[in-house]
Amino acid sequence: MKYSYIKPRTKTALTKDIQLLFTFFSVTIGMLFLTYVFLLFKEYRFEENRAEVIQEEKDLRASIKIMKAKITFIEKQNILSERVFTQNSVLKDSIHNLFDLVPGRITLSQAKILEDGLILYGITPNKDVYNFMLQAPLRSIFHRTYSSFYPIENGWYRFVSTNYIDEESKNEY
Amino acid sequence: MNISRQNIYLLTLSVLLLTFVLIFSFAVLIPNGKEYRIKRAELKKESRKLKQLSDFAYDTSTKLQKLQGENRHIITAFSTAFSVERFQKQHRSFFTSLKLSKISKQENEGEFAVYEVNTSSEISSPKSFYNFLEAVNKSDWIVGVNFPINFKRDAEMINSSFTMKVFENNKDSNASK
Numbered sequence: 001m002k003y004s005y006i007k008p009r010t011k012t013a014l015t016k017d018i019q020l021l022f023t024f025f026s027v028t029i030g031m032l033f034l035t036y037v038f039l040l041f042k043e044y045r046f047e048e049n050r051a052e053v054i055q056e057e058k059d060l061r062a063s064i065k066i067m068k069a070k071i072t073f074i075e076k077q078n079i080l081s082e083r084v085f086t087q088n089s090v091l092k093d094s095i096h097n098l099f100d101l102v103p104g105r106i107t108l109s110q111a112k113i114l115e116d117g118l119i120l121y122g123i124t125p126n127k128d129v130y131n132f133m134l135q136a137p138l139r140s141i142f143h144r145t146y147s148s149f150y151p152i153e154n155g156w157y158r159f160v161s162t163n164y165i166d167e168e169s170k171n172e173y
Numbered sequence: 174m175n176i177s178r179q180n181i182y183l184l185t186l187s188v189l190l191l192t193f194v195l196i197f198s199f200a201v202l203i204p205n206g207k208e209y210r211i212k213r214a215e216l217k218k219e220s221r222k223l224k225q226l227s228d229f230a231y232d233t234s235t236k237l238q239k240l241q242g243e244n245r246h247i248i249t250a251f252s253t254a255f256s257v258e259r260f261q262k263q264h265r266s267f268f269t270s271l272k273l274s275k276i277s278k279q280e281n282e283g284e285f286a287v288y289e290v291n292t293s294s295e296i297s298s299p300k301s302f303y304n305f306l307e308a309v310n311k312s313d314w315i316v317g318v319n320f321p322i323n324f325k326r327d328a329e330m331i332n333s334s335f336t337m338k339v340f341e342n343n344k345d346s347n348a349s350k
Contacts (some may be wrong), residue, residue, distance in 0.1 A: 017183050025190040039205045044211040047301055053219040060226045066232045073284065074240045074248065080285060080340060081247045084317040085310045094308040099299050108326065110231055115320040 084169040103133040118142070124149075124157050138163050205262040250315050255288060255339045263312060269295040269330060281343055288339040289319075296331050299324075315340040 014022075014131065036101040102108055102122075106129065110121040118138075124130040139145050141167060142163035241248065254304055257273045265271050274291035281287060309316050322335040 011323075015179065017179075018186070021183065021190070025194070028194055029190075029197075032194065033203060034198075036202055036205060039202070039209045043205070043209055043212050046209075046216045050212070050219055053223050057219070057223050057226055060223070060230050064226075064230050064233055067230070067237045071233070071240060074237075074244055076284060077247050077251050077342075078240075078244055078283070081250070081315050083216075084315055084338075084340065087317050088306050088310050091322075092303050095299065096303060108324075110326065111324045113320060113322040136229070151242070153332050160202060164175050 101134070102135050103129070105129050106134055116167065117162065119163070120161040122157075122159055122161075123152070124159055127157060130157070130159055130161075135161065141165075184265075247315070250313060251285070251340065251342045253313050254341065255290070255314050257290070258340040259313065260316075264305060264308060267296070267301045267308065269297060271295075278341070279338070282340070284343050284344045286341045289339070290337045290339060291334070292337055293332070295327075296333055297329070299331070302333060309337075 033050070035133045047050060060155055098111065098113070098118065102120075108120060108122040110119075112119040120134075129150075130147070135145060138161065143166045144164045146162045149162045150160075152158050193212055247253060255276060257276070261273060271294045272292070274293075276288045276290050279287040279289050309318065316339045317340070319336045319338050323333065325332045
């Protein structure tokens, strides 16, 4: 039996107002969560990138250290080789000068070039030729010069000339 | 004022949701945002440092390559082991005869090993010895002619004897690098 002439309308808790409210807040909260997730993701990526950058820095520092060690070693090789090459060149000039120093009238039979001196053995026609033409220039180079003469059959002299540079002034040459 | 129950529910719900939004924003989102900015700044700082470091590494590498290029002969010479046979073969032309004695190890000079070789030779004129001294600077090894040097006339020839110092990379100290 019917008590009303109108059709009953279905009642719901989700009225139009509530639906609107939920839609508005769902969108707002959704956006906030998305921002939060974005921030978390970006922070994670920053951390990851930073760790990579720090590792790269570490590798670079190690490689720079190795390169610097190599540079230092090459520089040391360069300094040592220059020193050796210069010594060879100086030695060549010294020997050249020594043989130029000996006049044509004096014949050398032996020459000993020492680190701090020079010993010459040879034959001279007379003592004066030796004294003026060989000993004089040797005196100007060396600090101490000693000469010994031994007469030989033809009237010439065999001589031994020993010349030294004193240790303290050796570095000046 | 007549406010319906429906409206009271609506208002309460709105206030609750708004409170949640505000708390979430101020308690979570804003501190996270700050942290995000700090981390971004840190990354930028590290990246700048890395850029400076990589520029420096590039400069150092260029310098090293230039040095290696300019000193190729010296570097190779220091790393080549001395060979009596090869030395004789290369420098025989300067002498009438050339004999090298056995190599003896001397005290190291810093990071370099030093070997001494006694040499006896026969030359026709001192010029040959000058040429030898010039050539030894261009040889495959770092060789220094050392005192004492002895020249002795023997008829038309000159017998010469001298010692040579050969410098090489010290394998022990290089291996530890």
